[in-house]
Structures are given as C-alpha cells and as structure tokens.
Amino acid sequence: MDTGDGGLSRRSVLGGVAATLTAGAGCLGSGLSPASKPGDWPQRGYDAGHTNYKTAGSPPLDDASLAWQVGETAATVDTRNISEDIWHAGLVVGDGTVLTQRGTTIALDDGRVKRRTECLDEGGRPALVGVARTESYADGVLLSTALDRGPAADHDGPELYGLRPSIPQSPGGRCAASRRWTAGSPRDVRVTRAGAITDGTVLAASEGLAAIDADDGSVSWRAAGREVEAFCATGEHVFVQRQPLDAADALSILDRDGGERQTTLGTAVDDRLVAARDGMAYLRTATAAIARDLDRDREPTARLVAVDGAAGEIEWRTDLTEASGFGAAIREIGGVAVGPDSIFLTVQGDGGTTVCLALDVRDGSVQWSRRTSASPWVVATDEAVYLSGGDVACLDRSTGEVRWRWSPASANARGPLVIADRRLLVPGEYTLYALEEA
Amino acid sequence: MTVDEAATTNRQSDDATSGLWLLRRGWFVLAGPLATAALVGVRSLSIPLAETTYQLEFPYLSFAVSLVPAWVAPVTLRPEALWGLKPAYLAVTVGLWTLAVLAVVIAAGLFWWGLDRDSSVLAPLSRLGWLVAYGLAAVVLTVFGSDLLVGSLPADWAGLEWGWTLLLALVAGRLFVAPVAIVRDGRRPLDAVRWSIRSLAGVRWTVRCTGLVLLLAFASRVVTAPFGALGGGLVGLALTVAVGTALVGSAHAYAMAFVYDLVAGNQTEGRES
Numbered sequence: 001m002d003t004g005d006g007g008l009s010r011r012s013v014l015g016g017v018a019a020t021l022t023a024g025a026g027c028l029g030s031g032l033s034p035a036s037k038p039g040d041w042p043q044r045g046y047d048a049g050h051t052n053y054k055t056a057g058s059p060p061l062d063d064a065s066l067a068w069q070v071g072e073t074a075a076t077v078d079t080r081n082i083s084e085d086i087w088h089a090g091l092v093v094g095d096g097t098v099l100t101q102r103g104t105t106i107a108l109d110d111g112r113v114k115r116r117t118e119c120l121d122e123g124g125r126p127a128l129v130g131v132a133r134t135e136s137y138a139d140g141v142l143l144s145t146a147l148d149r150g151p152a153a154d155h156d157g158p159e160l161y162g163l164r165p166s167i168p169q170s171p172g173g174r175c176a177a178s179r180r181w182t183a184g185s186p187r188d189v190r191v192t193r194a195g196a197i198t199d200g201t202v203l204a205a206s207e208g209l210a211a212i213d214a215d216d217g218s219v220s221w222r223a224a225g226r227e228v229e230a231f232c233a234t235g236e237h238v239f240v241q242r243q244p245l246d247a248a249d250a251l252s253i254l255d256r257d258g259g260e261r262q263t264t265l266g267t268a269v270d271d272r273l274v275a276a277r278d279g280m281a282y283l284r285t286a287t288a289a290i291a292r293d294l295d296r297d298r299e300p301t302a303r304l305v306a307v308d309g310a311a312g313e314i315e316w317r318t319d320l321t322e323a324s325g326f327g328a329a330i331r332e333i334g335g336v337a338v339g340p341d342s343i344f345l346t347v348q349g350d351g352g353t354t355v356c357l358a359l360d361v362r363d364g365s366v367q368w369s370r371r372t373s374a375s376p377w378v379v380a381t382d383e384a385v386y387l388s389g390g391d392v393a394c395l396d397r398s399t400g401e402v403r404w405r406w407s408p409a410s411a412n413a414r415g416p417l418v419i420a421d422r423r424l425l426v427p428g429e430y431t432l433y434a435l436e437e438a
Numbered sequence: 439m440t441v442d443e444a445a446t447t448n449r450q451s452d453d454a455t456s457g458l459w460l461l462r463r464g465w466f467v468l469a470g471p472l473a474t475a476a477l478v479g480v481r482s483l484s485i486p487l488a489e490t491t492y493q494l495e496f497p498y499l500s501f502a503v504s505l506v507p508a509w510v511a512p513v514t515l516r517p518e519a520l521w522g523l524k525p526a527y528l529a530v531t532v533g534l535w536t537l538a539v540l541a542v543v544i545a546a547g548l549f550w551w552g553l554d555r556d557s558s559v560l561a562p563l564s565r566l567g568w569l570v571a572y573g574l575a576a577v578v579l580t581v582f583g584s585d586l587l588v589g590s591l592p593a594d595w596a597g598l599e600w601g602w603t604l605l606l607a608l609v610a611g612r613l614f615v616a617p618v619a620i621v622r623d624g625r626r627p628l629d630a631v632r633w634s635i636r637s638l639a640g641v642r643w644t645v646r647c648t649g650l651v652l653l654l655a656f657a658s659r660v661v662t663a664p665f666g667a668l669g670g671g672l673v674g675l676a677l678t679v680a681v682g683t684a685l686v687g688s689a690h691a692y693a694m695a696f697v698y699d700l701v702a703g704n705q706t707e708g709r710e711s
Contacts, residue, residue, distance in 0.1 A: 033524070136484055136527040162486070164521055179518055181486035186513040187670035188489060215484035 032133035032200050034095045034140055039108050039421035041093040043130030048198035048233040049276040052337035052379045052416070059424040060394065061384055063438035064406045067423060068111025070104070071431045090427055093420045094131035094140065094165065100432065101128040108420055111434060131165065132197045132214035139165050141180060141214055143202055145194055159183060160191045160204055162217050181217030183210075189219065196233050198256075203231055209240050211259060221259035225252070230273040232281070237262070237309040239281040241273040251281070253309045263312030271305055277338040280315065280361070281307040284345075287332045294328075302330050304345065306364060318364035320347050324355040325369070334376025335416065337385065342367060342397070344385045346376045356387060356395060370400035377416040388413040392426055392435070408433060463552060465545035466507075466687035470680035473509035476538035477679065478672065480515060485523070485531050487513040491666045492659045501655035503606045505576035506617050507546040507690040509538060510658055510682025512665035512675060517582045536574065542687060543573030543617075549691045550621045550698075561621055569620045572627040576617075580606060607655065611647035612638050618698040637701045650693055658686045 038056040045052045091100045097114065098106040105114040129143035141162035160183035182188045189206045196203040200214045205228035211220040227243040238254040249264035251273070267273075270289035275282045283305040293300040299321075306315040321330045326349035334346035334354070343359040354375035358367040375389040384403065385395040391407040407413075408428050415427030426433040481487055491512045492500055502508070515535055520528060547569045551561035584602060616634035619625045625633060638647055661682040668674025 136524060137522045138524050139522045164518065180516075180522075181519065182488070186481075186487045186489045186675075187491075187666070213484055216481075216486040218481075218484070 032135055032140075033138045034133065036133070037096065037421070039093055039096055039423070040131075041091075041418045041420055041425075042132070043092060043197045044090075044195055044416075045232075045275065046379075046419075048196040048203070049338065050196070050232050051275050051277050051339075052335060053277070053339045053381070054379070054419045055382050057381070057419050057421045058437070059381065059384070059386070059419045059422060060435050060437040061403065063404045064392070064394065064424065064435040065438040067434040067436040069431055069433045070106050070111055070113055090128075090415050091418060091425065091432070092128065092130050093418060093425070094142075097165075098420070098425065098432070099128065099131075099142070106432070108423060108434075129160070129194045129202070130197050132162075132200065132202055134200055134215045136215045137180075141165070143194065143197065143214075145191065158190065159188060160194050160202070160206075160212065160217075162214060183212050183217045184219060185217035193228060193231075196231060196238075198233055203233060203238065205231070209238070209254070209259070223252070223254055223259040223261065232273065232276040234276045234279055234281075234309065237276070237279060237281075239273055239276050239307070239309065241267065241283075245269045245271070251283075251307065253281075253307075253312055262309075265307065265312055265314070267305075270301065271303075274336050275338045276309075278340065278361075279309045281309060282336060282338060282343065283307065284333045284336060285320075290330060290332060294331075299328060300330055302333055302347070304333070304336075304343070304359065304364065306361070316364040318359055318366075320345075320357070323347075323357055323359075323366050323369070324349065326350070326355070332376065334389075335378040337378045337380040339380055339382075339397075342380075344378050344380050346378050346387065348375055354387075354389075356385065356400065358385075358397075358400060368400040370395060370402070372402070379417045379419055381419065386417050386419075386424060388415070388417045388426060392417070392424075406435060463549060463688070465548045465552075466542070466691070467680075467684045469541045469545035469687060470509065470683035471676075472541035473511075473538040473683055474676045474679040476534045476541075477511070477513065477675065479534045480531055481513075483527060483531060485515070485527065486519040488516050488519070489670075490514050490659070490662065492661075492663045493666075499656065500659045501603050501607070501652060502658040503603060503610055503651060503655040504580055504658070504690075505610050505613055506543055506573045507549075507687045507694070508577065508658065509542045510661050510679055510686050512662040512678050514581070539574055539577050540570055542683065543570055545687065546573075546617065546691045546694075547621045549688070550618050550695050553695050554622065562624070565621050565624055568627055569617055572617055572620060572630070575627075580610075607648050607651045608644070610651040611644060611649075614638060614647045614651065614694055615698040615701055618694050622698065622702075637705070638697075647697065650697070654686065654690045654693060657689065658682075661686055 044050055046054050091098060093108060096108050098108050107114055129145055131140055131142050133140045142165045144161050144163055145158045161179050162181040164178040164180060183191055183204060191204040191206040193205040194202060201220060202212050202214055204210050204212055208222055208224035209228055209231055210222045213220050225242055229241045229243055229245060231238060231240045233256055236256055238256050240252045240254060242250055245267055246269035248266045250267045252264050253262045254260065255262055267283060270285050271283040272286050273281060274284045285302045290300045290302055302320040304318045304320060308315045320333060321327055324330060324347040326347060329350040330347060331350060332348040334348060337344040341361055343361055345357055347355045347357060354372050356370045356372055359365065360367055372387060372393055373390060375387060377388045379386050380397065384397050387393045390412050391405055392413050393405050394403045395401065396403055411428040411431060413426045414429050418425040422436055424435040426435060544566055547561055547566045612635050613631060614634065615637060616630040619630040619633055620627060662678055665674045665678040668677060
C-alpha cells in the first residue's frame with residue numbers, strides 16, 4: 001500500500017504559513033466547492049456507487065413537456081458499450097452547466113449553448129469522466145482522460161487530467177491551457193479506467209486501484225494488485241472487481257479512506273460489478289455471457305447478485321430469467337438503479353420487449369414488474385422510475401404503473417437519462433432534450 | 439608585490455582560514471533547502487505541481503531558460519494551477535513561491551557581492567531590494583509568461599515553443615550581466631538593463647551569451663533527472679532541489695559575474711586608454 005509522502009497536513013501548513021503570509025487574506029477555504037446543487041449530476045450513474053438514484057430535484061412526475069433542445073451535441077454513448085463501459089457519463093451537470101462528452105456546454109436553465117470546444121473530442125473516443133468538488137478550487141475540476149495522449153498511451157492507458165471547468169472555446173485551442181494537473185502529480189501515471197468520484201477523490205485503475213486527490217492529482221493511496229475490471233464506492237467501502245473474474249479473490253472490499261483490504265470473495269466469471277449502495281455491491285450477468293449461452297443452445301443464466309461489504313459474503317441472488325418471465329427468451333440485463341429499499345432494473349427479451357423490475361434490496365424478491373417499450377436505461381427518484389431507449393417513460397415508483405410517456409419528434413432517445421433539478425435530460429442521437437413538468 | 443596586492447593576498451588567506459570564503463560563495467547551499475521547503479509547502483496544500491524532470495528521450499534537448507539564477511525544479515507551479523484557487527489558498531501559494539524566488543535571487547546577490555573581496559559579507563539592502571524586484575519580474579516573465587504564451591498557442595503551432603525558447607535565450611543573453619550590475623554597481627534595474635544591452639551588443643557577445651544561457655538552461659534541466667531515479671518522493675525532491683540548486687545556481691551566478699568582470703574590465707580599460 002502506497003500512501004502520500006507529505007508528512008504535513010494541508011491544514012497545518014495553511015494554518016502555520018497563512019498567519020505570516022496572508023494577513024488580511026480572509027478566512028481559509030473550508031469544505032468542498034462548489035456547493036452541491038439539486039441540478040448536479042457529476043458522473044456516470046450520479047454517484048460513486050453508480051446508483052442512478054437521486055433524491056434531490058423535482059423532475060417531471062405527472063406529465064412532461066419539452067423545455068428546450070440543443071442539436072449537434074453528440075451527448076450519447078455507444079449503446080453497445082453502455083452496459084459494460086465504466087469510462088464515461090455521456091454528459092454531466094455541474095454548477096448549473098450541462099457538459100457533453102464532445103465538449104458542448106449548455107446552460108441548464110434555458111438551454112443556451114455557452115460554448116463548443118473540441119478539447120474533449122480526442123479521436124472520437126469518450127474522454128469526459130465527470131466533475132469533482134475540491135477543497136482548494138472554488139469551481140472544482142473537470143475530469144477527462146484522453147487529451148494529448150502520448151505515444152505510450154495506447155499501451156499503458158491514457159492519462160487522467162484535472163481541467164479548469166471553463167475549458168477553451170476555440171476550435172483547435174489547446175486544452176493544455178486549462179489543465180491544472182495530470183494524475184499522479186508530480187509524477188504522471190497512466191490510468192486504464194476512471195470514475196467513482198467522491199468527497200474530493202476520484203478512483204482510477206492505475207497499477208491496481210488508485211485514489212487520486214481531485215485538488216492536485218496526487219495519489220492518496222493505491223491498492224496494488226491484478227488488473228481492475230470494475231469498481232465503485234459507498235460510504236465506507238470500495239468494491240473492486242479484478243481479473244480473472246472467476247478467481248477466489250476476484251472481488252476485493254477495501255476501506256474507502258485508506259484503501260486497506262478488508263476482505264475478498266469469489267465471483268462468477270460472467271458477473272460484472274455495476275453498482276453499490278449502503279455497504280452492498282451489486283453484480284449483474286454480462287450481456288455477452290447470455291448471448292454465448294444462447295448461441296450454444298444452453299439455458300441462459302441471468303441474475304443479479306448482492307454482496308454484503310461488511311460481512312464479505314453474498315447476501316442474495318435473484319434469477320432474472322424467471323423474475324422477468326422471459327425464460328430462455330431473455331437477451332440482456334439493462335440499466336440498474338439502486339435506491340434505499342428497492343432496486344430497479346430492465347431486462348430485455350426476444351422481439352424487443354422489455355420488463356422493468358423492482359426488487360427488494362433486503363432479499364432480492366420481486367416487488368413489481370412492468371412490461372414497457374422503453375429501454376434499457378433506468379434512473380430513479382423517491383417518487384418515480386424513468387426509462388429511456390426509443391422513447392421515455394415515467395413509472396410510479398411504488399407500483400410500476402406508467403405515469404407518462406414522451407417521444408422525441410425526430411429521433412430516438414438514445415442514452416442514459418440525467419436528473420438535473422426540475423429537468424430530465426434525454427440524450428438523442430445528436431440532440432439533447434430537456435423535459436420538465438407540463 | 440605592491441602594498442595593495444599584499445593586502446589582497448592577506449585577505450584571501452584570512453578568508454580561507456576563517457571560513458568566510460565558503461560563506462561568501464555558499465549562499466546557494468542555503469537557498470536550495472529554502473526552495474525545497476517552499477515546494478513542500480505548496481505540495482502539502484494540495485496545489486498541483488507539474489513534473490518537469492528531464493527525460494532522456496527524443497528530442498533530448500530541454501531548456502529551463504532563466505534571466506536570473508534559479509532553483510533547480512523537478513516540479514513546478516504552472517499558472518493554470520492558480521486560476522480558480524480560493525483566495526486564501528492563492529495567497530499562501532503565491533507567498534510560498536515568492537519566498538522561493540526571493541531565497542535564490544538574494545543568494546545570487548550575496549554571491550556576486552561576496553566575489554568582491556573588498557566588500558563586507560552582506561550587500562546593501564537597497565541593492566538587494568532592486569535585485570529582488572528585477573528577479574521577481576524575470577521569473578514571472580520566463581516561467582509564467584512562457585506557460586501562458588505556449589499554452590494559448592493553437593495545437594498546430596506547438597513548434598513555436600522552440601522559437602519562443604530561442605527568443606527567450608537571446609533576451610536572457612543580452613540581459614546576462616544586468617542583475618550583477620544592480621548589485622555590484624548599484625544601478626537601478628532599468629539602468630542595469632540598458633547597460634547590459636549596450637555592453638553585450640555585437641554578434642560575438644550575443645552568440646557567446648546566448649550559448650551560455652542555453653548551456654545553463656540545459657544543465658538546469660538535466661540535473662533534475664535524479665528526481666525520477668530516486669522514486670519521485672519527498673526525499674528525491676529535497677535532494678534534487680538542494681544539490682541541483684547549489685551546483686547550477688552557483689555556476690549560473692558565477693558565469694554572470696565572470697562575464698560582468700570581462701565587460702566591466704573592458705570598459706575600464708577603454709576609458710583609461
């Protein structure tokens with residue numbers, strides 16, 4: 001386990017030096033900035049557990065209407081990757097601004113395009129990781145992975161950058177001018193996956209799993225080990241799934257503050273870590289595994305597994321072929337949203353049909369199921385479950401009844417929804433829509 | 439031997455035996471740890487520091503051009519890291535960085551003053567004050583100005599970095615003896631700049647001084663290499679900054695004083711003849 005080598009705490013240095021250097025400079029900054037707002041959606045899946053569940057805000061509940069739309073945003077992510085990819089959010093929202101992966105910044109309130117930049121569009125690969133709140137910067141940092149990749153990047157992975165959120169607007173302008181740090185600062189490191197931003201720290205796969213200080217990019221701690229497949233964090237734990245996935249210690253449970261390993265357990269080779277909340281981690285059968293079973297004329301396996309982080313053991317498994325009613329006609333497990341007492345997920349079957357399921361977090365039992373045409377992405381609040389894919393649907397959280405449906409005029413909804421205060425952001429193929437209460 | 443020559447020889451002997459010789463020339467040994475302390479302080483505040491360690495890879499040449507002797511820095515504070523800092527963090531960071539600049543510039547001033555054997559150990563405060571003003575302006579221009587200019591260039595113009603480095607080296611070459619003149623002659627910065635430009639006019643001086651500046655700038659970058667070899671930690675940082683600053687800072691200051699003596703000597707001879 002590596003730890004930062006600075007023996008002095010930042011606060012002690014601030015306190016000691018500030019007295020002599022900054023008389024009259026005002027109170028030292030305390031706490032993370034900028035302050036959290038109901039409109040924020042800082043990363044993929046909203047939080048470090050990628051729960052896709054948000055309590056703040058008031059998105060449309062009884063009916064929806066279009067508040068604004070912006071074209072040429074390319075805010076969507078590749079549908080083939082959305083189930084497995086942990087790199088990016090497609091779009092994030094911070095401090096009242098929507099930022100798409102291609103670098104278009106939009107005012108959340110009225111849809112005004114503030115700026116378009118090519119900075120984040122590097123070879124067509126997703127670059128945007130999210131926005132992190134910081135202690136030293138008033139405006140936080142924008143996290144990106146694929147800028148100015150060096151010749152070694154393809155082999156070792158790209159670098160992770162902390163950018164000034166007000167990135168340059170001129171096409172061809174150098175993003176380096178807004179780069180505050182490169183991960184590993186002062187010695188640069190490569191990362192192969194990045195995400196899970198929490199409390200001023202961003203977790204990244206880099207020679208194991210590294211916790212990177214969002215203020216300066218330095219490595220706060222590192223849990224060395226085998227190649228990291230996926231990771232997410234909850235209040236006290238970090239769950240890390242490593243290759244090979246069928247190893248007896250494929251899933252590590254680490255202490256979130258220091259990265260010390262608390263326990264390990266084995267996972268099935270086809271199960272992928274997708275979310276974590278309240279000390280529990282959730283693994284879902286990979287789409288490729290279902291397809292493989294079907295190709296071989298075998299009964300497909302499709303399940304959701306819950307792991308108790310404190311006990312270090314599997315809490316429950318739910319067979320989704322049975323719960324969805326698809327049986328051998330199951331094709332894919334879509335998005336997952338994890339609330340305090342329910343888990344919402346979509347399951348796709350043969351012929352493009354989809355079932356949205358609500359499972360009890362305590363034992364994985366089915367609370368309700370609903371057939372729907374919208375799929376496969378899901379986000380949830382305390383009052384509703386929102387589905388997207390083709391069109392957009394709002395289901396009652398308690399019963400699964402459809403409250404409203406909405407379809408884009410000229411294209412499909414194609415990407416995960418984002419809840420931003422009273423807006424529900426819907427990525428189309430090249431257009432971003434914002435819905436509000438009608 | 440004249441009476442004056444005998445007196446000088448005696449002073450040299452006295453200096454050597456009393457340790458004054460080391461004190462007069464060893465200021466950069468003290469400046470290195472002070473610069474290290476400033477860097478550690480900035481790092482402890484979680485202010486981003488960019489690595490500038492010399493890498494033995496194409497194009498192999500890398501220059502840290504400076505108008506005044508500077509500390510050897512395997513990591514540096516970029517202006518991009520300052521935008522958006524909360525006021526208290528900004529004030530402390532700029533303060534620590536200024537302290538590092540002051541430590542090295544004052545070390546250079548005392549070094550130049552100490553080379554004059556008739557002088558006391560400490561230079562007049564007014565001269566050091568003007569030198570500090572000159573040094574701060576020079577560091578802001580070379581370090582922050584370069585970053586802002588190069589960073590704002592369109593990506594396709596990145597090759598102009600080399601052009602900027604050469605231009606900076608030419609300017610630094612023409613101003614090579616200005617800071618020494620501030621300390622030794624008591625000139626004000628603008629007067630010292632004009633005098634240096636006048637004194638180092640001509641192709642011969644331009645080529646020599648620009649070459650010297652580039653050589654020192656390259657040396658300043660090369661001696662950062664141990665930082666990587668030492669693992670990039672705090673010990674490596676302290677050793678690299680302290681040892682590198684003592685070596686390259688002293689060499690830079692001595693080279694400036696040497697050229698100053700040549701130029702000043704030529705002018706004295708010219709007036710006498």
